[in-house]
Amino acid sequence: MAYSVEEKGRPYTTDYQVFFQNAEGKYISPFHDIPLYADEAQNIFHAVIEVPRWTNAKMEIATKEPLNPVKQDVKNDKVRYVANVFPHKGYIWNYGAIPQTWEDPNHKDADTGYYGDNDPIDICDIGEKVCSRGEVIRVKVLGTLALIDEGQTDWKVIVINTEDPQANEFNDIEDVRRLKPGYLEATHDWFKRYKVPDGKPENEFAFNGEFKNKDFATKIVRGTHQYWRALILNQAEAGELNCINTTVADSPFRISAAAAEDIVKAASPLGPAAPIPSSGKT
Template sequence: MYADEAQNIFHAIVEVPRWTNAKLEIATKDPLNPLKQDVKKGNLRYVANVFPHKGYIWNYGAIPQTWEDPNHKDSNTGCSGDNDPIDICDIGNKVCSRGEVIRVKVLGTLALIDEGETDWKVIVINTADPEASDFNNIDDVRRLKPGYLEATVDWFKRYKVPDGKPENQFAFNEEFKDRDFAIETVKSTHEFWKALISKKTNAGEINCINTTVSDSPFRCSPGDAEDVVKSVSPL
């Protein structure tokens, strides 16, 4: 999870590059959790363009080694976790690639309530961005990228409406929480992940097979992992 723990710099995996529509995500039920395009009713899933936006309006992804525990009711939102890694929205200038791993600085978070589940959206900036040093908290986004936070709320509120679903709701009256709150939220989901990967909590359908967590009962050998990769169809 950490790129630099002392500085609270995190790794993030880009699932969906900015301006694209294919809904790729970490497939938590598959061995080794690959990136795959979501399938709904037998069809590949794409996010509609919600005027005036084109596709996703940030590099969208997740922080590894985090888990929003569906068995835990969040004291701030009153809703349980969505059973996925915690999501990030990278506001940096670079359009990243699918599967790219970037180092990010946390700026704040938005509490989306998605069909009754807590689904944190952590606002971050790529530390490699030339403007990264100017962004240290959510107020810097409001000041230096005017309209971006409002567009973010608008996008998350309406992106499912073209599919016939109602507008999404938010905790905190649609307000963004600041950097410190967001960092603590990320760290709490890391603790939930540690309980998950050590079998201290029920994984349900999540596949916890991994090659790197030394004390995890789910750890497999590199050879076993290679067999998993060879057993699936090519990219």
């Protein structure tokens, strides 16, 4: 299924929003309405790109807002950017999330010993294409790194776009180590140090920073899908999360296409982008 996006507000400001539409032109939530699987029989998953490779703006699915548009993260009323941590430039992969997954903050992970971070599960796409913000791609899961972010489990799933010319050669985490030497080490280094320029300590990891393989990562993804399923059926505590959707048939949070359109119409019209800071975050 093809997906498209509609931008609202001024890029790189607090009112910027990226809304999603399906092939029928219906507004949808990228968190709840895009299916987990692109091809379940082949273990191919959907992934929503929030941050294109080499960029710095910290964009993410706004889990607490109606229809969950992609927005720029805000701290102290200012939009956030990640610094260029030497020798890296911005995000070193296409960064995003797997829809219909949820790292339940009330569930203590048996492997890491920490609770979930209340977000969809994160992905790092290592394919050669630089994706666009809001692009929905089909991916193969290759492995995962377990970041412990401020005392919460924050899985980083390593994937490759199925349209990548080398996709058939990548089937597990060791293929990444063999065919893209240094990429896993760079990934570990990036997640360890990317908050240091903001005055925070280095991040920690479960499993001594070891990458887990495809089977382990796939198990984690499927588990977080089950937590999402409980969330969208109102069988788990949502807290501040917004579960409005337009396609999940058995969800009590489902709204009409007209109601979803009203949400988008209420957003500010697309305007010129604001300047991006130049202090190592361009």
